Amino acid sequence: MAGKRAAKDTGEPQAGAKTAAQADAGAAVVALPPDCRIAAQAALKAQLMGVLERGAIVLDGQQVERVDTAALQLLVLLRRELGERGGTLAWRGASEALNEAAGLLGLARILELPAARPA
């Protein structure tokens, strides 16, 4: 798991456009909304379920300003589901808010979150 993540991570230094092109080739990119809290989770879950078949999902967490336990719980489940199916979950960045919340809830490692980069 860690290997896959490392590969993705090293594949996306600063050059956002290039990474997006790479990701779009096979993986589904899902951008997390700025207000990623409980009220947004039903929609997010539906969106994730829709792209689950693709096997490879890239989450863009750079826009996230607010996040709660419900959101992180959903992401943990996505991570586990993809793992069981042999798929991959990668990140195209994660905001400070997302990192802080995952850290507090003890979920940062499970989610394999990249560190926040200043925008």
Next chain:
Amino acid sequence: MVNAALAQFQQVFIEESLEGLDTMESSLLALDDGGDAELVHTIFRAAHSIKGGAATFGFPEMSSFTHEAESLLDEVRGGKRAIDGGIVELLLRTVDCLRGMFARARAGEPLNDAVAEGLRGELAAAMGRGAAAGGVQARREVDQADAWTIRFRPHPGMLAGGNDPLRLIRELAGLGELAVTAELDRLPALDRLDPAECHLGWTIELAGPAKRADIAAVFDWVEGECELAIEPKHVVAAAAAASAAPAAAPVADVAAARAQRETSAESSTVRVAIDKIDGLINLVGELVITQSMLDTFRDGVDASRLALLEQGLAQLARHTRELQESVMGIRMLPIASVFNRFPRMVRDISQKLGKQVRLELVGEHTELDKTVLEKIGDPLVHLVRNAIDHGLELPAQRRAAGKGDTGTLRLEASHRGGNIVVEVSDDGAGLNREAIVAKAVQRGLIASGEGLGDEAVADLIFQPGFSTAAVTTDLSGRGVGMDVVRRNVADLGGSVTIRSTSGKGSVFTITLPLTLAIIDGLTAAVGEERYIVPLVSIVESIQLQREAIRTVVGGGELFRFRGDYLPVIRLHELFGCPDAVRAIDEGLLIVVEGEGARVGLFVDGLIGQQQAVVKSLEANYRRVSGVSGATILADGSVALIVDVAGMVRMQSRRKVA
């Protein structure tokens, strides 16, 4: 960020908590009168909510303070301790102290003060110590350790209830370094997940000298919504914390929230009953229907449809009036919120004075404008204090007068016509005519009491600097009471009167307008201008003969009215209106009363009576003396509203000068 939302919730929390404190106070008073066990539960619940909310919304000092009171209440509730006067007294002071804390929280000041610290000690002493643990965990365990293990598993429904474990853990991070391990064993499969349910659990290692109560306080708000175990871990944990940085975050949060609070402290809110809002929506719907009906006349009106047009206009008028009344109704609140402060006050004052007083509150549901409501409190406090201090007698005196030991003080509110009437009555000694006259003579207010009617004598107590109390007490008797009452009530467009019977008691009657936003007035013409004179202050309108006017040297014009000489104020001179009537016998004199004095306003003539929606002149232009506001007439022009009290003051200044 989270801060703006937090500050907003803090405001709501403070408002709700103040209501909770009112409940605690009234229940404590009822308990003091021999209430039942249910009251203890009510008080406990109120304290518990405040404690939990305070912890959640970033007021840890308040939370831990309330916790002491709650622990005491818990013992009472559990039957471990009998409630007595001492405990009630202590808890009442706790309520006062919390009110102070909330006031400081609103102002963004530090919450604790010496009173709070002292009271906290007293509460702890009353508890006899021993149990300091919070309500979540079993009591009488170790309550201080260097490291703790916290097992926390929310029930699935906790998220939907608005409680986020993230926030709780973030709060824990403020107590020490955390090592958080999430437990994923109960997670369902992704497709079976209801995203609003929580299936995670946590084991949290907290390193740092924390009290159990502080940890428990974090989870207070979710009591019953989670499984929780807090255990001391005696080994000093050196485990690497999952994240140390977030510990600094709450500090910044609080500082920002405080700044936010300062800006929003000014604005206040009104809670409106849903049925009032539904009524409004209903009315607006009717208006839209009427409008669309009238819209069909856009293409022109022919005689055959004239009746329909009339009908539509009549409907429009009716709906507009109803809508106006309903919108006014939003600002109307029951007077109970003011009345409710009196049981406590009456109890304290009567105990201090050794008098026995039974308080009767009638008509608490009478509604009045929020602005009026906020300002009527102080005058009523004065009247109630005076009634107990001066009106009601000591038990021995009452017995001697053939009355029962316990005096009755009655507060009654009711609607009469377009007014609110609040009466403060007592069955005490009544006004002492001789003492009032003697004092008034001593103060140089009158030459002698001869020929003065009872009403005129009673009126003397409203004069500035008047007080008959033999001994100046800290309750009343500084002589700044009644004149302030009259002025405050006059500022609200109302009046105060007294009826008093020697030996039987006194009745103070405050009459107030329903709202300050609309007044009934007479429209008067002065030259090209129109002025509104408030109907409440009008005594009479008269036409004078030229001979009826006396001119005094340096004092302007006077006219005789019911045995008195009253000054004439010519509005055209005061406001500088050209083309106005100047000859006294061609115009009209409106006799008005304000601040206990009468003057005659000279105008060209009267146009009619109408309701005027008051627009603030200060807000739209600037303050103008002699004018209290403006309104817009049917033809779209602006008319100024005459400030009668202000004119009377101007007149008396002119007299002095």
